[in-house]
Amino acid sequence: xxxxxxxxxxxxxxxxxxxxxxxxxxxxxxxxxxxxxxxxxxxxxxxxxxxxxxxxxxxxxxxxxxxxxxxxxxxxxxxxxxxxxxxxxxxxxxxxxxxxxxxxxxxxxxxxxxxxxxxxxxxxxxxxxxxxxxxxxxxxxxxxxxxxxxxxxxxxxxxxxxxxxxxxxxxxxxxxxxxxxxxxxxxxxxxxxxxxxxxxxxxxxxxxxxxxxxxxxxxxxxxxxxxxxxxxxxxxxxxxxxxxxxxxxxxxxxxxxxxxxxxxxxxxxxxxxxxxxxxxxxxxxxxxxxxxxxxxxxxxxxxxxxxxxxxxxxxxxxxxxxxxxxxxx
Numbered sequence: 001x002x003x004x005x006x007x008x009x010x011x012x013x014x015x016x017x018x019x020x021x022x023x024x025x026x027x028x029x030x031x032x033x034x035x036x037x038x039x040x041x042x043x044x045x046x047x048x049x050x051x052x053x054x055x056x057x058x059x060x061x062x063x064x065x066x067x068x069x070x071x072x073x074x075x076x077x078x079x080x081x082x083x084x085x086x087x088x089x090x091x092x093x094x095x096x097x098x099x100x101x102x103x104x105x106x107x108x109x110x111x112x113x114x115x116x117x118x119x120x121x122x123x124x125x126x127x128x129x130x131x132x133x134x135x136x137x138x139x140x141x142x143x144x145x146x147x148x149x150x151x152x153x154x155x156x157x158x159x160x161x162x163x164x165x166x167x168x169x170x171x172x173x174x175x176x177x178x179x180x181x182x183x184x185x186x187x188x189x190x191x192x193x194x195x196x197x198x199x200x201x202x203x204x205x206x207x208x209x210x211x212x213x214x215x216x217x218x219x220x221x222x223x224x225x226x227x228x229x230x231x232x233x234x235x236x237x238x239x240x241x242x243x244x245x246x247x248x249x250x251x252x253x254x255x256x257x258x259x260x261x262x263x264x265x266x267x268x269x270x271x272x273x274x275x276x277x278x279x280x281x282x283x284x285x286x287x288x289x290x291x292x293x294x295x296x297x298x299x300x301x302x303x304x305x306x307x308x309x310x311x312x313x314x315x316x317x318x319x320x321x322x323x324x325x326x327x328x329x
Contacts, residue, residue: 089209147254165213166214
C-alpha cells in the first residue's frame with residue numbers, strides 16, 4: 001500500500017515537472033519570437049534610413065553640381081543691386097579730387113582732356129582693333145605713384161558724361177584702396193564673388209550717390225588671388241561687363257605692374273591701359289618694363305602725376321598716348 005502511494009506521488013511529481021518544463025519551453029519560444037521580430041523591425045528601419053540617406057546624398061550632389069554650373073554664368077543682367085555707397089563729395093573736393101559741380105577747377109579740366117582720349121579709343125574707330133576697348137586698367141610701375149587717385153578721378157569725370165556710365169572695379173586685391181580713399185567702410189566685393197560666396201555679381205556691385213557711377217570693391221583677401229583672377233568666371237564676368245551695356249566704361253584699379261602677377265593677368269582682359277608715372281620718382285627702366293608686361297595689342301597711355309608747377313598753362317597732370325601711331329591703322 002505504501003509502495004503504491006509512493007509510486008502515485010512520484011508520477012504526480014513527474015507530471016508536474018513535465019508540465020512546468022513545457023510552460024518554460026513555451027515562454028522561451030515566445031521571447032525568441034519577440035526578439036526576432038524586434039531585430040527584423042530594426043533591420044527594416046535601418047535599411048529604410050540608409051535608403052533615405054542615400055537619396056539625400058544623391059539630391060545634395062545634384063544640387064551642388066547645379067550650383068557650380070550656374071555659378072560659372074555671370075549674372076550681371078539679373079536683379080538690380082540694392083547695395084548703396086554714399087560718397088562724401090565735399091570731402092573729396094577738399095582732398096583735391098575731381099568734382100561734379102559747375103566750378104571750372106583745374107583738375108576737372110585736366111581729367112576732361114584725359115578721358116576724352118580714352119572714350120574715343122573705347123567707342124571710336126580704334127575700338128574695332130581693340131578687344132574689350134571699353135575696359136581700362138589703371139596701374140603704375142611701382143606702389144604709391146597715384147594709380148588709385150587717378151582711377152577714381154577718371155571714374156568720376158566719366159560719370160559726368162551725359163551718355164556714358166562707368167563701373168569702377170578695385171582689383172588691387174593685395175592692397176585694396178578704393179573704398180578707403182573714398183572714406184567708405186570695407187564691403188564684400190570681387191574676391192567674394194570669385195570665391196562663390198555670393199551667387200550674383202550684382203550682390204557686390206554698389207550704387208552710389210553719383211547716378212552714373214557703380215563700384216565693385218576688392219572684397220576679401222585670398223592666397224589664390226592670381227588663380228581666381230585668371231579663372232574662367234573672371235574672364236566671363238569681364239566679357240559681360242564689356243558687352244552688356246553699350247555705353248559703359250569699366251575702370252579697373254589694378255596692382256602695380258612690376259613683380260605682381262595679378263596685374264599681368266588683368267592686362268589680358270583690358271583693351272586699354274593707363275600707366276601712372278610720378279614725375280621725378282618713376283624710373284625709365286621701370287616704365288619700359290611695365291610696358292613689356294602688358295598686352296601688346298592694347299592701347300597704352302601715360303598720366304604724369306605730381307608734375308612740377310601747377311599753372312593753367314603747364315597743368316598738374318599730363319597725358320600721353322603710347323599707341324598714338326595705331327590711329328592711322
